[in-house]
Amino acid sequence: xxxxxxxxNRVYSQIGTTVFTVMSSLAAENDAINLGQGFxxxxxxxxxxxxxxxxxxxxxxxxxxxxxxxxxxxxxADHDRRFYGLEYDWQSEVIxxxxxxxxxxxxxxxxxxxxxxxxxxxxxxxxxxxxxxxxGARAKAVSLVPPDWSLPLEALExxxxxxxxxxxxxxxxxPASKVFTRDELQAIAxxxxxYDAYAICDEVYxxxxxxxxxxxxxxxxxxxxxxxxxxxxxxxxxxxTGWKVGYVSGPRALTSVxxxxxxxxxxxxxxxxxxxVALGLNQGDDYYRxxxxxxxxxxxxxxxxxxxxxxxxxxxEGTYFMTADISRFxxxxxxxxxxxxxxxxxxxxxxxxxxxxxxxxxxxPNTLVRFCFCKRQDVMxxxxxxLTACFG
Numbered sequence: 417x418x419x420x421x422x423x424x425n426r427v428y429s430q431i432g433t434t435v436f437t438v439m440s441s442l443a444a445e446n447d448a449i450n451l452g453q454g455f456x457x458x459x460x461x462x463x464x465x466x467x468x469x470x471x472x473x474x475x476x477x478x479x480x481x482x483x484x485x486x487x488x489x490x491x492x493a494d495h496d497r498r499f500y501g502l503e504y505d506w507q508s509e510v511i512x513x514x515x516x517x518x519x520x521x522x523x524x525x526x527x528x529x530x531x532x533x534x535x536x537x538x539x540x541x542x543x544x545x546x547x548x549x550x551x552g553a554r555a556k557a558v559s560l561v562p563p564d565w566s567l568p569l570e571a572l573e574x575x576x577x578x579x580x581x582x583x584x585x586x587x588x589x590x591p592a593s594k595v596f597t598r599d600e601l602q603a604i605a606x607x608x609x610x611y612d613a614y615a616i617c618d619e620v621y622x623x624x625x626x627x628x629x630x631x632x633x634x635x636x637x638x639x640x641x642x643x644x645x646x647x648x649x650x651x652x653x654x655x656x657t658g659w660k661v662g663y664v665s666g667p668r669a670l671t672s673v674x675x676x677x678x679x680x681x682x683x684x685x686x687x688x689x690x691x692x693v694a695l696g697l698n699q700g701d702d703y704y705r706x707x708x709x710x711x712x713x714x715x716x717x718x719x720x721x722x723x724x725x726x727x728x729x730x731x732x733e734g735t736y737f738m739t740a741d742i743s744r745f746x747x748x749x750x751x752x753x754x755x756x757x758x759x760x761x762x763x764x765x766x767x768x769x770x771x772x773x774x775x776x777x778x779x780x781p782n783t784l785v786r787f788c789f790c791k792r793q794d795v796m797x798x799x800x801x802x803l804t805a806c807f808g
Contacts (some may be wrong), residue, residue: 418484423438427550434542435771439755443765449791449799452755452767454590454736456790460655463705464696466658471688477796478538481688483675484663488690492663494650499622500633502641503780504665512690514682515660516620516649518582521547522681523616523645523664526673527555532581537567539589539772540616553581557774562781563730563741568653569603576607582614583607585634588621588734591786595629595733605637614670615640620649620662623704625734626712635666642667650693653707655790659689710735711789714796718789721800725807727785736790739769750782762801762806784799 423429436453440696443450449658482488486506493506504510513519520543528534530552536544538557546556556575561568583604587596596604606616615634622631635644645666651657664674719729727740742754748756751768759765769784789796 422633424548427546431546435752435767436598439759439765439767440776442756446760446763447536448759448763448765449786449795449802450765451789451791451799452765454788454790455616455657456736457644457654457792457795458655461696461699464656464692467695468688468692471691476687478687480690482684484685485687485690485694488663488694488697491694492665494637494722495697496646496665500636502633502635502665506669508668509666509671511664511671511678512685513662513664513678514649514685516618516662518660518682519647519662520544520616520618522674522677523647523670524548524553524582524584525551525677526670527582527614527616527645529581530580532545533577533579534581535572536774537583537585538774538777539591539769540584540774541586542772543583545774548584554579555774556580557777559773559777560592560632561596562592562739562784565589565592565731567596567603569598572603573607576611576613578611580611580613580648582616584616584618586618587634588619588625588631589737590621590735591737591767592770593732593735593737593739594742595625595631598632601632601634601637605634605640607641608643609626615644617644617646620652621645621735622648623653623707624711624736625708626715627733629733631734642669645670649798650689650696654693654696655707659686659693661685661689662691673733683722700748714789714791714793717793717796717800718787721796721803722787725803730784736788738787738789740766740785740787741783751785752782754785758803758806762802764802780808 439452443595489506489510492510493504496502524547528551532553534548558575623632635641648663650661722740730739732738755766755768767786770780770782
């Protein structure tokens with residue numbers, strides 16, 4: 417029993433079971449295909465996995481350098497130069513972390529103090545809010561406007577104040593599948609300059625982008641390199657989510673503090689996986705093109721399936737995810753009710769989008785449902801068959 421005189425952490429003790437755990441458990445109980453949780457069901461490139469296995473056997477298996485092995489930090493710097501023209505000193509401006517979620521936490525703790533404000537754009541990835549609040553800072557949410565998830569510039573500027581320390585920018589965006597345009601990024605950049613603020617750029621889906629679109633890193637805009645921390649993920653880029661290898665690039669003035677947080681969080685990351693990811697980042701352009709092309713085809717397949725049963729789909733420009741609108745489906749209930757319903761009756765699981773909003777946000781959309789399409793084609797076809805049999 418916990419003593420009432422010794423309260424637990426005020427942020428994390430109040431968090432309930434995540435919707436991903438709830439829906440995944442419900443999917444397992446009903447033998448449902450899980451299109452709710454965002455992970456591929458096929459492992460990434462064989463040569464990368466073989467390199468990790470070889471390194472485990474051959475070693476070294478002791479502590480690598482705290483900020484990452486030189487080979488991986490060099491590969492990250494080369495990657496950022498190759499794809500974005502960004503120049504980072506691999507020795508002082510690149511940090512390897514145990515996943516992008518750790519990277520986010522490290523960056524937020526490095527920049528925020530109690531009383532600061534951090535802007536998040538909703539719907540947002542679920543770890544942003546508790547990580548911000550744990551620092552003693554306040555999160556201010558700005559809602560993108562469906563169906564095209566446009567950025568409301570007046571509302572965004574109204575959210576900035578003299579207390580604003582940073583904005584968390586996720587592009588391509590989970591769960592909205594939005595890729596921010598250059599004009600939108602410039603508007604954000606102008607506000608960062610006006611209010612002397614920073615940006616934490618969550619770009620883990622940077623290579624999962626469709627229809628010939630271009631992912632523009634905010635750090636490439638004039639004056640933004642010194643204000644941005646850029647986060648990438650080997651798990652998303654190489655379909656190896658269980659490896660939990662992430663990386664942060666940014667100006668030395670910021671990464672020097674991020675490294676100190678990282679030192680007392682995980683300190684380091686499995687060396688064998690670091691060597692393998694370094695190999696992966698040097699893949700040719702064909703790999704990155706095929707990765708996006710394959711996911712785009714699965715996106716189109718799911719889009720057709722959902723449209724055929726009467727669920728129109730919102731624009732899906734990148735990531736693993738697609739949002740469907742159930743408002744005209746004739747379902748009597750919320751997005752959460754709908755996800756439970758299809759998990760039990762169609763035996764296909766999805767996730768309600770309303771869970772990705774700040775608890776204080778008024779008029780949260782409750783007719784939007786997120787599906788994940790980074791599954792094998794045969795799994796996608798079986799999911800389509802089940803949905804069609806239930807609703808078609």
